[in-house]
Amino acid sequence: MTVVTRFAPSPTGFLHIGGARTALYNWLYAKHTGGKFLLRIEDTDRERSTPEAVEAIFDGLNWLGLTADEEPTFQFARRDRHAEVAHELIKAGKAYYCYCSQEELQEMREKARAEGRPMKYDGTWRDRDASEAPAGVKPVVRLKAPQEGDAVISDQVQGDVRVANDQLDDYVILRGDGTPTYMLSVVVDDHDMGITHVIRGDDHLTNAFRQKALYDAMGWDVPTFAHIPLIHGPDGAKLSKRHGALGVDAYRDEMGFLPEAVNNYLLRLGWGHGDEEIISQDQAIEWFDIKDVGKGAARFDFAKLTNLNGVYLRQADDTRLANDIAPLIAKQIGVDAIDAAQKEILIKGMSGLKERAKTLIELADSSAFYVTDGVTSFNEKAQSLIDSAPEGLFAELAKELDALENWTEENVDASVRNIAEKLDQKLGKVAQPLRAVLTGSNSSPGIFEVMIVLGKSQTLKRIRKFDAQ
């Protein structure tokens, strides 16, 4: 049997980090088993679903590389099919019309709660004849759920979970206006799409029992379920906007994370393979099995994600990184886009730059000095390094460096060391002020590397600004 998994978000907002992990696990499991990964947009909530959200979800998934093997299914478009199934169930005596009003339902729940019973529909219309129906009420359709015995789900993550059927009620599958509810839509779509493994958040665990009753009523095979624990915020509470429940686009655009780092982090959040931490996508596909996902909820930790991002940043291709930060730098230096020459400089300096950054944001911040003409601002420490530089240092540097014929790292290195000796200073006393005038900062890639990447004329231009000092 070929495995078919799916990711089924409702387009009521961006793709959040928990959804991204669910998608990743579904994708990985499909790849691991040589199966298929499908996408279904659950847009049956017409009030809250938006085309923008659909776009945001596709965008996020594409960024993470979690692409579906077939065209996505849009649930709302299948509403007639869903209703058809509901009517089939009525015909088969496995579902029935219910004419209860909202008020009656509300009373039912309050009474149940007061008596310490589960808050469920009491089956008022389960066996009542339609002739008793009140006039003018558009009935809903309820599934005749089993009332005795236990229902068992063999969950791939949670193990065997058992619930007594008397805890479950005859839930609504078709609304008064004839539209399907989520419970009906999911089951019909998962069945029609041939989904073999339903991997989703464990907030759906109790829904699985309701859905099982529907599969059984239709005589359909129940898919294998795997309910993965939810992700919590750093404080252990449910993930909210203040924590990580941002769209993945925020992780990309505002925080500067790399997709491979996010995937690796998400993979390790709830799953492990021995002592492995840095796991390539191919390795993940080979190792990942849904059965190995942990049962406990995990907290989201930005520090670890950031560290991981640093690892991937250092491994990343220089040209790719230069392209990634190009728009950020352009914005920073106030141009529409940086030119080819500037891009070249960034690529040239990237090996020294990427070692010092953990995110693309940091990388852009620390790279901008390379592409400006002169240094546009000096931080406090740089300013004080310049102020306390040995007398005549900059004039001396300008003179000596200008005289250099071959502008190589070896030569500028020797030249600067010479000057330090000549002025009877330690190298640091010369290198630090030099760094300050060249970069505007007290920290940067190796100073000789900076001089080479900057080039002779730009280096001298920056030094000469202070040679009167």
Add this chain to the structure above:
RNA sequence: GAGGCCAUCGUCUAGCGGUCCAGGACCUCGGACUUUCACUCCGAGAACACGAGUUCAAAUCUCGUUGGCCUCACCA
């Protein structure tokens, strides 16, 4: 309130009855390297929620307690 799920360092996890006075990573703190910062390396800190039981032997199995989470809509 009713049902369900969960529980190893601050965090993510390894561990699937003996090899664990519990391993790795992040984190924090020392140190080495060094022209700064970073990288890298070395070292330190830090956990089996609690209580019973099963067993020659329990982080690993059972039960209870406590704590956390999820669900209980004509939302998905």
